[in-house]
Amino acid sequence: MTTPPPENPPDFSKPADDGTPPQWSPQGSQSYPQTSQPYAQPYAQAPYGFPQAPPHPEANTAMVLGIVGLCLSVMCGGIGVFIAPFGWIKGKRVMSEIDANPSAYGGRGNAQAGFITGLIGTIFGALYMLFWVVYIIFIIVMIVVAANETDSTTFDSVNALLGSRI
Template sequence: MTDTPPPGYQPAPAPYGFQQLPPHPEANNAMVFGIVGLCLSVMCGGLGVFVAPFGWIKGKRAMAEIDANPTTYGGRGNAQAGFITGLIGTILGALFLLFWVAYIVFIIVMIVVTSREADTTTFDSINAMLSTRI
């Protein structure tokens, strides 16, 4: 006789004495830091780079502790979610910050270049140029 139920029926529930492992204390924190960091990186132009690494680090540490002793703690999925979202949030945040730094440097260079240029265009030269083309 097999332990699988016939088609259309659900398997029997776990016995009453079965206890679920408590989640690792840092697993939920890692997930929250990772998700908040990812959201801030995407929606706030790179500000998540200051939050997402905490999710990345906490998630990696919690996964290592859960893997070292799987009979003590559960919640590996939350720790892994924090690790992955923290990693992605850190990368996106760094790219966004790099973009903003390059943009600000570009604006400063353009201001310096245009301020040093000799003022050769005057209204008289524009009028003279327009009158010769008509």
């Protein structure tokens, strides 16, 4: 069932007198009301939430020290064990300062990244250095044991023993 068309269809080619925007025209032509300004003025950005505190001045330093210490510990033979603890300690100190006064300082994520990467870099560097210390001690012990060996078996006696069996 369909509804019959209206008796007097509205004229969509002219704007409405009450200030409403023009409606769709079946002929495809629309007319827009003219304004005195050629372009619309942009709206001001409304503030959202609370204003953020400025980042702590040493938060990025802690993060950089932690990341560099971790990279040096993993890739450069434990050298980062001398840098990573600074990132760890500085990151912990900066996080406690930010937690004590969160309205004055921001950047807790960077400080936390420095703390975590500094801690991991210190652990990796210490394990790597421990490996090298144990390895050097092992080599020294092997040299001492080999020097104190009193076995009279020499290369010539081994050749003589093998030669008699052939």
